Amino acid sequence: MSILVTPQTRVLVQGITGAVGARHAQLSLAYGTQVVAGVTPGKGGQRFEQKVPIFDTVAQAVAATGATASAIFVPPAFAADAILEAADAGVALVVCITEGIPVNDMVKVKRALAGASTRLIGPNCPGVVTPGEGKDSQGGCRIGIAPGYIHKKGHVGVVSRSGTLTYEAVWQLTCRGVGQSTCVGIGGDPVNGTSHLDVLKLFNDDPETHGIIMIGEIGGAAEEEAAAWIKQHCRKPVAGFIAGATAPPGRRMGHAGAIISGGKGTAAAKIAALREAGVAVAETPSVMAETLLRRM
Numbered sequence: 670m671s672i673l674v675t676p677q678t679r680v681l682v683q684g685i686t687g688a689v690g691a692r693h694a695q696l697s698l699a700y701g702t703q704v705v706a707g708v709t710p711g712k713g714g715q716r717f718e719q720k721v722p723i724f725d726t727v728a729q730a731v732a733a734t735g736a737t738a739s740a741i742f743v744p745p746a747f748a749a750d751a752i753l754e755a756a757d758a759g760v761a762l763v764v765c766i767t768e769g770i771p772v773n774d775m776v777k778v779k780r781a782l783a784g785a786s787t788r789l790i791g792p793n794c795p796g797v798v799t800p801g802e803g804k805d806s807q808g809g810c811r812i813g814i815a816p817g818y819i820h821k822k823g824h825v826g827v828v829s830r831s832g833t834l835t836y837e838a839v840w841q842l843t844c845r846g847v848g849q850s851t852c853v854g855i856g857g858d859p860v861n862g863t864s865h866l867d868v869l870k871l872f873n874d875d876p877e878t879h880g881i882i883m884i885g886e887i888g889g890a891a892e893e894e895a896a897a898w899i900k901q902h903c904r905k906p907v908a909g910f911i912a913g914a915t916a917p918p919g920r921r922m923g924h925a926g927a928i929i930s931g932g933k934g935t936a937a938a939k940i941a942a943l944r945e946a947g948v949a950v951a952e953t954p955s956v957m958a959e960t961l962l963r964r965m
Contacts, residue, residue: 670877681706681736690742700817706730749774765791775860789862795832795854823848826872829884841958887913900946908961
């Protein structure tokens with residue numbers, strides 16, 4: 670099994686005719702993902718790669734193809750509206766890759782999605798990959814920008830705020846012959862749709878996920894909240910890594926959400942909380958996989 674997406678997930682791409690959206694739609698198709706539709710206003714009726722129909726609206730795309738997940742490659746000024754359009758059309762999973770969305774826009778999105786059936790991953794995230802069983806794990810589901818070939822089907826779940834560290838953890842596992850159930854990049858913005866805790870709960874309930882790597886960063890309290898839940902409820906081995914241990918106060922770490930303020934959100938506090946919860950914390954990113962495998 671896996672979480673969030675499977676090889677049967679039907680995906681639409683908002684912004685499929687833009688340079689970035691087109692490139693990653695091609696890569697997802699090559700990976701074996703069921704990309705069933707694209708959405709670009711004004712280009713309805715055209716086809717992407719001669720086979721994927723393009724629609725003017727998400728509602729039209731969902732009605733015609735039965736798409737249940739969306740990847741958003743829309744410029745920052747329009748991304749919030751794109752998320753809400755997908756939610757209004759009943760898309761169950763929205764993965765927003767766009768970075769640089771104004772925080773105020775995301776506050777409005779967060780409020781609008783409260784209590785809704787749509788789950789948002791991101792924004793400013795690498796997306797979600799459930800590896801398949803073919804060559805280079807093709808035949809799975811890739812939504813976003815993560816390199817598909819580094820993944821391998823297996824039983825370790827990965828959740829991370831950092832895109833680059835997501836890839837590093839996945840590649841370390843794959844090089845050791847250890848596959849992944851699903852890999853989720855939740856993004857590093859201060860207002861996002863899905864937290865570490867949300868993903869941990871899904872992994873904990875997935876019988877095919879046997880261990881978890883959780884990667885966090887300085888700033889915010891999401892990792893401490895996850896640690897408190899792990900201590901009380903998690904039944905599976907968890908390894909963690911917190912980026913930014915040497916960052917000076919006020920350093921952003923490249924993410925709007927990775928800011929230490931008011932003495933909160935430090936790497937030391939997060940590491941202490943994880944260790945107190947029984948999580949094995951990697952000292953450096955180079956040993957994330959080894960740290961988990963010693964527990965499994």
